[in-house]
Amino acid sequence: MTAPRISTVMWPMQSWPEAGDLWRRAEELGFHHAWVYDHLAWRGTTPWYDAYTTMAAAAAVTSRVRLGTLVTSPNFRHPVPTAHAIKTIDHVSGGRLTIGIGSGGTNRDSDAGVLGGDWTSGERADRFGEWVELLDRVLRGPETTSEGAFYTAREVVSEPGCVQRPRVPFVIAGNGPRGMRLAARHGSGWVTSGRAEGRAPQDVVRERLEALGKACEAEGRELDDRVLLTGFTDEPWLASPEAFADLAGRYAELGVTEIALHWPRPGTPWDADMKVFEAIAAQAA
Template structure:
């Protein structure tokens, strides 16, 4: 296999056991990793099942594919119960979990503002994100955590036996700006981006953001190994044909992208695609390719 590793987002819209068959199929097709969005709904779509419960079930019915959130949202999750769920799923899956984390969106059709209270300003959202990630990091490293921040707190939280993966499960930080890049460089094993910026070509966006990530890593004295491109938002023809995918993957791989994530085809939406093309891409670029 050459080029970036490939993964897929599995929509949390099927009931079990049908959903279990989809997760098993993702593994059979050879995807290196499979992800689920973490929302209470998404753009008004229903039904929409819980990400962490879904991952626990998916971990139980698969054995090889890495699993994770794309991405966990502080909009409605506190780090303490989130850490408890993460370490449990990591044990169920035998150390295959990765946790994508983002600052959370503002749309009420997904989960923005669902807990009530005043609207978060941009600065407050950024501050909450930084503190959320810091506390989750401490909780998963354990063995006991007490923390008092401006937005989140934890008191004598015991996290033993901890995660299967040591010192904790890997974090993949979704970030565009300077502060987010700093969080990725400080805490992340990976970085997630969609290449979206109004009026700009996607490849140029990724190039400039990778430069910013490298600068942040240099300042922190760390390296972010996995650089993930979540596709499907820029109009690029990722699932038009196996050749179109290979061409795009090659170009982004040259820029420094290590992983590409495709959406499982969803009829009647912008993520609709020929399932035969989707499977051919997995066969050629997945673990069996």
């Protein structure tokens, strides 16, 4: 059993240069990834800055930590300009970018419905699948033309392409059969929170990893990364370094390879003792 990598989730709420100081601090603490949410807004939080612009700026002031979205939202992004931004940030960062992708939120306090997209769960899944497939094609290049049900690309030239080849890695969020098939087909990794009403998170993750394994077997592929986004269950991840180590060991036994901890945010459910947070990062580093 290999100990999981430890990453953090940044809140895009501070203006520059304060935000830059926090991203540099994430690198100094030794986190593997510094992830950021991709929303137009999030649960009514203000201010809330753009994820891709933030990652580009963070790439310019860091040199080691990997950067990424948890997760990019098809609710308000088209695959073609998104691919263009991804290639740019991959070059700015020197090949340190990972793109997490999900089907998009449904909470109207976040980005759902802002642009008038009142979609059923089936419609969101259809859009998600087409979005990922087109993004994959555009990033791989060299030229893409596609007429889909939701998205169109006409003679899109991808050169010079990404620094990372054949493209920037995808980590795909999907707990249902269609999402897992998408992850198995196009992802280098998969992400979940382990949250399910009335169920123990570890049982949920175990069951989902078993289903993911079957999806990968059907596609003839293996996923290197299985990311657990913490903070959405009652587990005491940041209660103490000892509590973290215990939980991390349990999830590593299940097959989780990376654990993402939210940067402590006072006055919210993600509040935590910064000294504990830094001690956990130091142990992981």
